Amino acid sequence: MGKDVIIACDFASKADTLAFLDKFENKSLYLKIGMELFYAEGPDIVREIKARGHKIFLDLKLHDIPNTVKKAMNVLSRLDVDMCNLHAAGTCAMMEAALEGLTRPDGTRPLLIAVTQLTSTSQERMTEDLLIDQPIDKVVMHYAQNAKKSGLDGIVCSPLEAGKVHDTCGKDFITVTPGVRFADGDKGDQVRVMTPAEAKKIGSDYIVVGRPITAAADPVAAYDRCVAEFCD
Numbered sequence: 001m002g003k004d005v006i007i008a009c010d011f012a013s014k015a016d017t018l019a020f021l022d023k024f025e026n027k028s029l030y031l032k033i034g035m036e037l038f039y040a041e042g043p044d045i046v047r048e049i050k051a052r053g054h055k056i057f058l059d060l061k062l063h064d065i066p067n068t069v070k071k072a073m074n075v076l077s078r079l080d081v082d083m084c085n086l087h088a089a090g091t092c093a094m095m096e097a098a099l100e101g102l103t104r105p106d107g108t109r110p111l112l113i114a115v116t117q118l119t120s121t122s123q124e125r126m127t128e129d130l131l132i133d134q135p136i137d138k139v140v141m142h143y144a145q146n147a148k149k150s151g152l153d154g155i156v157c158s159p160l161e162a163g164k165v166h167d168t169c170g171k172d173f174i175t176v177t178p179g180v181r182f183a184d185g186d187k188g189d190q191v192r193v194m195t196p197a198e199a200k201k202i203g204s205d206y207i208v209v210g211r212p213i214t215a216a217a218d219p220v221a222a223y224d225r226c227v228a229e230f231c232d
């Protein structure tokens, strides 16, 4: 499994995103595009970034009836993204339909990973708002197993959970982990964080890093530091 640093491009516009990418000159990057940028700029932002030679994790977290998700995934597959995601809460039938939609006529497809319970959902809110009467760790691991059973490639999780996910679902099941901070850096609004070196040790396959790179005085140096700690 290829270890890689994915930069979260949490910018509001194409102009801001391209100005950021220009700093990296000829480097080939792996970039996460989320709802804000995609909804602001549309699929052209994906085409333009792909044309610059970068890889894209399109973080749109699909969740709908299986047929709708299948058709939407088919569109994303034609956009030539490298990784996309959905909510495991949409059921195994939805995840299987998503994979079908994503698979191109030649059999290739982007990686598909699942969101289990969002890290913004606490035990209390899950129990009271969603009426899920189980410990949250058990729910996360059950959703991970559902994703694996449905044929998905992995899940998004905290780096703190990556070891357990690999123990439960196998070492080839991909863990994509946000919540990464440098040892001497600002945590911002993230609570449970790990350094890139710790994330590597615990077995994360991809780390998603936003502000430690995008808000750094020297984003290229911050990215290189992540790569040196995580990939080398």
Ligand code: C5P
Residues within 6 Å of the ligand: 008, 010, 034, 118, 119, 120, 156, 178, 179, 180, 188, 190, 208, 209, 210, 211, 212
């Ligand atoms: O700036 P920062 O490194 O905190 O960015 C992390 C990125 O990962 C953001 O795009 C955030 O929305 C995303 N993310 C997260 N925690 C999750 C899922 C996604 O921080 N559980």
